[in-house]
Amino acid sequence: MRRSYDVLPLSFRLIIFDTSLLLKKSLDVLINNGIVSAPLWDSKTSTFAGLLTANDYINVIQYYWQNPDALAEVDKFRLNSLREIEKAIGAPQIETVSIHPERPLYEACVKMFKSRARRIPLVDIDDETQRAMVVSVITQYRILKFIAVNVDETAKLRKPLRDMTVGTFSNLATASMDTPVIDVIHMLVKKNISSVPILDNEGSCLPLFLLLI
Secondary structure, three states, rough: OOOOHHHOOOOOOOOOOEOOHHHHHHHHHHHHHHHOOOEEEEOOOOOOEEEEEHHHHHHHHHHHOOOOHOOOOOOOHHHHHHHHHHHHHOOOOOOOOOOOOOOOOHHHHHHHHHHHHEEEEEEEEOOOOOOEEEEEEEEEHHHHHHHHHOOOOOOHHOOOOOOOOHHHOOOOOOEOOOOHHHHHHHHHHOOOEEEEEOOOOOOOOEEEEEEEO
């Protein structure tokens, strides 16, 4: 019954990257603004071109790890070359999903679940130009906060995680402080997971994780 648009706060800021932007500059903008993703816009075709996420930077790291001779050209790398990187390293192309702001929130959640996306852009059509425009981005955090504030029926949320079968309790991927970062990156990508707990020599979990947000 709720629209995807209803999840958004009353005031928010949206940063969109043109696909011709240098990769290095895009990373600087994300870091300086404290965000982990941004919608992509193809100014040549005036169309929504997907979402830039940590996965894309991980793919770039893997590519230059495999092709160190090409590292000298990294400063010239532009966002419109990300799909070429995916093909070069054999990474599955991330599905470009979006949803209209007036569509049900449930539909947005289903799209996120099926595509394993952690966020989904809201794309509308401009009344004057009849062209697509990015309104904002819904994140998992924003959806959970919306549920916490607006949903009264929370009995199931009071159950233990194990009873709800939420989380991973076996075959955990772990690392130690001595594990090379590139090995953990390969682990994140191969197992399609978002975090790896760091263990000490006794096998106890240290209070830190390596995250792919």
